[in-house]
Amino acid sequence: MTQEKRFFHSLRWLIGFVFSVILLFLVAISGLLIYQMEKFNTVAREHAESHIPILEVLTTTQLSITRLSSIGVELVASTSGAKSRTLITHANELIAEIAYNLSLLEESKEVYELREILDSVRPGIQLLIDKKQQTFELKERFDADILLVKHLLTGAFVDEANMEEGNLWRQLLLEVSNLQSVGKVYELKRGLGKIHFYLEQLDDIVSPSGVTLLDDVELILAGEDGLESIIKQREILQTELVSLDTQNRILMGSIVDYGQRIYSQREKRVAQQAQELQSSAGLSRNILILAIVAMIVITFASYLVLKRRLFSKLVNLQGIVSSKDSITDEDLLSFDERNEIGSLVYQLKDYLDTIELQKAQLAQTGSQLESMLRYSRLCVAVVKRDKILFHNDMFADLFHISQLTFLSELPHNVAKLAKEPRKLSEGSVVLLSGYHDIVRDKWFDMRAANILWDGENCNFIMFLDVTDREKATQAFERSLSDAEKKAQIDGLTGLYNRNYFDAVMRDLNSESDGVSYAFVVIDIDQFKEYNDAFGHLKGDAVLSKVAETIQYCVSENANAIRYGGEEFVIIIRDADQASTRQLTNQILQRVLELDIAHPASAHKVVTVSAGGAISQVDSNRTPIAYFEEADKKLYQAKAAGRNCSVF
Structure with a gap:
């Protein structure tokens, strides 16, 4: 009884399903790898195009702010005009550089506040520069007044014979000279007090203009724009410079703090992305490992299923075909007719049974045919390679030999043609036309065809008597030659x-x-x-x-x-x-x-x-x-x- 056949009994469906599952896992693994690689590329590109440049900008900005703060300190302490001008130029360049770097950063609350602080620093730096410039101007006026005092004192009349006056004179010039090297206000005041003391001791010395030396020097020292006024102004400016420097330091510190905060935020974001990427990579790795393990398990399970339903059946079929000429009902028990191999085995059994039946019929027919050919008046033989497997008496009489075994016993041209293998599809073909038996003065056509003889492909050779045809042809050719010659x-x-x-x-x-x-x-x-x-x-x-x-x-x-x-x-x-x-x-x-x-x-x-x-x-x-x-x-x-x- 034929079993009911469903689609899942088909080996083609089973193999297709197995390979589809394997292919699905391969696609999933490949997709996961591609996704992870794309994610890595995106993060790397973001780092290369955004985070790293921003971190570089922040680092540069912090260095510039630090240098600007240091320049402010140097500017307050500077006593040289040339150096101060150089520091002022450098400070302006750093402010412009910091502003440009801030423009490169993406907008955020910290960046906005950092720009506001920088905008506050700029006036303070500029005011510091202005105050420092005023300080240098006062210094120049102070130095000019000192030179004038030295000039007055140098031109005054002094009694060289009076030892006491000479000492006072020298002490006065020394104190005036020391004022140029004094930088602190209290030292200037102390120096002016000594000068006043020495001038009171020398009040009877007369200047070249006829005015007493005390009055001239006193005017320069204590006048409205005198040295004391200059010293007071310098004291005020120095206080303002210290205040401005303190204010700028506070602002600079705020800028550094905000810059550090932005840098830390960016660094934290990068670290967070790296951690997320690491977590994603770990998850992808675990999924990939699970997918590979699952694919290995499915592949191994598929192999076992295919081995049981396909490979083992093929091995059984090979053993049956190679060792037997037929398939028994007992052999069919190992196969399922509902799949392709089982269906093939059942069909093969039918074919083999049919072949066995036909072989038996052919054997009987061949025996009958051999008897017919042996006693036939035709000249026939069966040839396999170099051997003559069968011939009748008429064939042997044609070549005047009682028994033939090998083709080499025949004339060379006949043996060569008889040896050539024929195809079943060719049918009967004429190999040699007009073979002449000189002894009996007869002509034969040699024909050949492919036949099965004892289960083997062989050449069936026939010599047909065409003597009447050849003689008629010769007579016709002779008459035709005579007619052509006469014409x-x-x-x-x-x-x-x-x-x-x-x-x-x-x-x-x-x-x-x-x-x-x-x-x-x-x-x-x-x-x-x-x-x-x-x-x-x-x-x-x-x-x-x-x-x-x-x-x-x-x-x-x-x-x-x-x-x-x-x-x-x-x-x-x-x-x-x-x-x-x-x-x-x-x-x-x-x-x-x-x-x-x-x-x-x-x-x-x-x-x-x-x-x-x-x-x-x-x-x-x-x-x-x-x-x-x-x-x-x-x-x-x-x-x-x-x-x-x-x-």
Whole structure:
């Protein structure tokens, strides 16, 4: 009973399902890898294009802020104008650089506040610069007043003999000189007090202008724009500078704090992304490991299923086919008819059973056929490679041997043809036509076909008696040859006629280059006048005599042809100039020697004229062209007086 067949019984469905699952896992793994790689690329690109440049900008900004704070300190402490101007220029450059770096950062609360603080720092730095400039201006005024005081003191009258006054004078100049090197305000005040003390001791010294030295110096020291006023202004400016520096330091510290905060936030974001990426990579790795393990398990399970349902069945089928000639019902128990292999095995059993039945029938038929062939009047044999497996008595009698075993015992041409393997699709073919048995004077056609003999492909050789056909063919060919020969012979002269000429021309046209030939065209001179004078019977006799003379003179490599009327053509093979001329002159001389009276001829006897043409091996001219050239030469010979030849 045939079992119900469902789609899942099909091995094709099973194999397709297994490979689809494996392919699905491969696609999933590949997709996961591609996704993870794309994520890595995105993060790397973001780091390369955003985070790293921003971190670099923040680092540069922090360094610039630190340098700006340091420049502020140096500017407050600077005592050199050139150095201060250099520091001021550098400070402006750093402020511009910090502003530019902040413009590169993405907008955020910290960046906005950092810009506001920087905007507050700029006026403070500028005010610090202005105050420092005022300090330098006061310093220049202070130095100028000191020089003036030194000038007044240097020009004053001093009593050199008074030792006490001389000492006071020198102490006064020393204190005035020391004021230029004093930087602190309290030191300046102390120095001015000493100068006042020394001036009071020397109040009786007179200046060159006539005013007392004390009044002049006192005016410079304590006047409205004097040294004391300058010192007070410097003290105020110094206090303001310290205050501005403190304020700027606070702002700079805020900028550094905000910059550090932005840097830390960015660094934290990068670290967070790296941690997320690491977590994602770990998750992807775990998923990938699980997918690979699952794929290995599925592959192994698929192998076991296929082994049980496919491979083991194939091995069983191979064992059955290789060791047995048939499949039994017991063998079928190992196979499921509902899948392809089982269906194939059931079909194979039917085929093998049919083949066994046919083999039995063929064996019986072969035995009957062998009996028929053995006693048949046909000459038959069965050949396998070099051996003759079977032949009947008629076949052995054909070759006059009682028993044949090998093909080498047959004539060489027959053995060679019989040995060639044949195909079943070729059917019966004629290998040799008209094989002649000389002893019995019989003809046979050798035919061959492919047959199965004892289960092997063999050549079946037959010799069919075609003696009647061959004899009829020979008789027909003889009669045809006689008819063709008669059709090419001129009845009057016995020479070849125009039909033969046309056949020779066709042969010459078909022959390859390198063959030389010659045409000699001969015509009886004034033959019409001869016929008019003596009649046509006499004329026919002259034609026969001339033809006989021409035939006598030509050699084996030449053919004499009556072209028409009194005109003859000689076609010579392998011709050369000398032999052709010699032949032509011989014919002219022998016709003249016939001494046939011809009153109308200038020579009083029958004569002939000839024109010749010899082919050139390297020429492209056709045979008909050479013939026409020889015909033209004939007319030139007649025009030259007849009884001559022109080539």
